[in-house]
Amino acid sequence: MPAAFLVLFYLALTCAPLALAALQGHPPRPLRDELASGVALAGLAILLVEFALSGRFRVISGRIGMDVTMRLHQLLARAASMLILLHPFLYSGPQSLRPGLTAPGSTALNFDWSGLWPGIVAWLLLGAVMVMALGRDGLYRHEIWRALHGIMALVMAGLGVLHATRAGRYSGDPALWGFWWALFAIAVLSLAWVYAVKPLMKARRPWRVGSVTRLADRTWELCLDPEGHKGLHYLPGHFAWISIGKPAVSLNENPFSIASAPAEGGRLRFVIKELGDFTNRLGRVTPGTRAWVDAPFGSLTLKRHRKAGGVAMIAGGVGIAPLLSHLRQLDADDDPRPRVLFYANRAEEQIAYREELHRRGQTGPLRVVHVLSDPPEGWQGETGFVTSEVLTRHLDAEALKSWVFVLCGPPPMLHAVEDALLGLGVSARNILLEQFSYD
Ligand SMILES: Cc1cc2nc3c(=O)[nH]c(=O)nc-3n(C[C@H](O)[C@H](O)[C@H](O)COP(=O)(O)OP(=O)(O)OC[C@H]3O[C@@H](n4cnc5c(N)ncnc54)[C@H](O)[C@@H]3O)c2cc1C
Numbered sequence: 001m002p003a004a005f006l007v008l009f010y011l012a013l014t015c016a017p018l019a020l021a022a023l024q025g026h027p028p029r030p031l032r033d034e035l036a037s038g039v040a041l042a043g044l045a046i047l048l049v050e051f052a053l054s055g056r057f058r059v060i061s062g063r064i065g066m067d068v069t070m071r072l073h074q075l076l077a078r079a080a081s082m083l084i085l086l087h088p089f090l091y092s093g094p095q096s097l098r099p100g101l102t103a104p105g106s107t108a109l110n111f112d113w114s115g116l117w118p119g120i121v122a123w124l125l126l127g128a129v130m131v132m133a134l135g136r137d138g139l140y141r142h143e144i145w146r147a148l149h150g151i152m153a154l155v156m157a158g159l160g161v162l163h164a165t166r167a168g169r170y171s172g173d174p175a176l177w178g179f180w181w182a183l184f185a186i187a188v189l190s191l192a193w194v195y196a197v198k199p200l201m202k203a204r205r206p207w208r209v210g211s212v213t214r215l216a217d218r219t220w221e222l223c224l225d226p227e228g229h230k231g232l233h234y235l236p237g238h239f240a241w242i243s244i245g246k247p248a249v250s251l252n253e254n255p256f257s258i259a260s261a262p263a264e265g266g267r268l269r270f271v272i273k274e275l276g277d278f279t280n281r282l283g284r285v286t287p288g289t290r291a292w293v294d295a296p297f298g299s300l301t302l303k304r305h306r307k308a309g310g311v312a313m314i315a316g317g318v319g320i321a322p323l324l325s326h327l328r329q330l331d332a333d334d335d336p337r338p339r340v341l342f343y344a345n346r347a348e349e350q351i352a353y354r355e356e357l358h359r360r361g362q363t364g365p366l367r368v369v370h371v372l373s374d375p376p377e378g379w380q381g382e383t384g385f386v387t388s389e390v391l392t393r394h395l396d397a398e399a400l401k402s403w404v405f406v407l408c409g410p411p412p413m414l415h416a417v418e419d420a421l422l423g424l425g426v427s428a429r430n431i432l433l434e435q436f437s438y439d
Pocket of ligand 1: 142253254256257258273275278279298318436
């Protein structure tokens with residue numbers, strides 16, 4: 001299904017409540033009251049569809065990209081929150097009350113308590129979810145935030161639907177009533193799929209830690225071996241959710257790009273940088289520990305770029321992981337296309353897989369350009385950051401026109417390189433990008 005269909009489907013879903021309300025043909029109310037109902041209908045629809053935009057559904061993130069999915073999730077959540085938080089203040093107030101008239105279908109506000117309380121609690125919960133999401137880092141562990149975020153969002157959505165169907169002017173109508181509860185059921189099922197069904201499926205395909213090896217400063221290679229099964233079907237550029245030493249059903253799973261190539265067989269290799277509680281403990285994980293893998297995810301693959309004239313890869317630090325998978329698979333396939341790897345690090349000792357990259361550069365059509373922002377004395381490679389000047393020193397006009405560009409690294413670097421590439425005339429369609437954080 002092309003991405004354009006997904007966009008149309010999304011618009012249809014989120015606009016449907018407004019259309020269903022308009023079709024009911026109720027007598028008109030003051031503009032402010034209609035606006036108040038309209039923003040609530042649109043806001044609730046956007047909010048309910050957010051459960052599908054959690055990044056855990058390949059049908060969506062595999063098409064529009066993980067970064068775009070998460071960015072949309074965040075931006076649309078903000079838009080929906082604004083609409084819903086605004087909604088009670090837009091009503092023209094008690095003066096619009098007329099005796100004897102109550103929602104649904106009435107021209108007056110319905111102040112019946114059974115419809116009001118779910119709305120008030122949902123409204124307060126929404127404020128709390130927003131504050132928690134914006135200030136999530138540093139306050140509590142990421143896993144705790146994820147669990148609270150999911151549970152609170154589901155309770156809030158359920159109460160929001162209850163409020164709409166009991167107190168809303170339009171939502172008591174059978175068609176809209178059915179629509180709301182169907183969307184809510186999908187939201188519940190999507191969480192059940194991610195946190196119950198998928199883990200149970202995962203439990204039938206266990207993995208074991210094969211090795212944990214120190215690669216560079218605070219950077220490790222983790223190898224996982226399939227246990228009693230053939231492993232995973234994946235493409236270079238995909239990432240996996242992994243958990244180690246935990247039950248299959250657990251909130252403790254973290255996303256990591258797969259650095260091995262499918263051609264290597266069942267073993268999966270990851271390049272992992274220490275950052276927080278899970279990654280800091282990696283050096284102490286012993287071979288043989290049980291692990292779980294939920295994969296493949298992501299859209300940093302070359303499957304839509306088979307005809308590209310060459311491949312330019314730009315990695316910042318541990319962003320080398322998915323690019324290694326590409327390099328390894330391209331070599332395994334004897335792909336003759338020229339390729340250049342720009343590998344940016346702060347210091348020389350942070351360069352991972354230096355020998356392997358050098359060897360691939362010697363034996364295949366790969367050129368490796370190391371870029372150090374803090375180079376040692378006598379450094380022969382590029383210095384500073386990956387700028388337009390660095391790019392044009394190693395890529396000619398034909399490459400800028402016909403190659404595919406695969407970027408992975410810290411968000412500020414990625415955006416600077418993307419801007420530089422666009423400025424050099426590279427088509428946005430030829431730029432693939434994955435960042436390791438959605439903050
Ligand atoms: C698509 C993707 C691919 C990634 N690939 C790699 C890789 O190949 N190598 C690598 O070193 N790092 C990679 N990361 C980053 C890696 O997931 C985090 O560094 C790791 O999860 C941190 O976990 P922690 O418990 O050590 O630290 P924490 O202190 O718990 O988290 C630090 C930060 O990491 C992020 N994070 C933590 N847990 C999760 C989670 N479950 N889901 C999403 N983000 C989380 C959050 O931004 C958090 O603020 C990738 C991230 C994403 C989203």
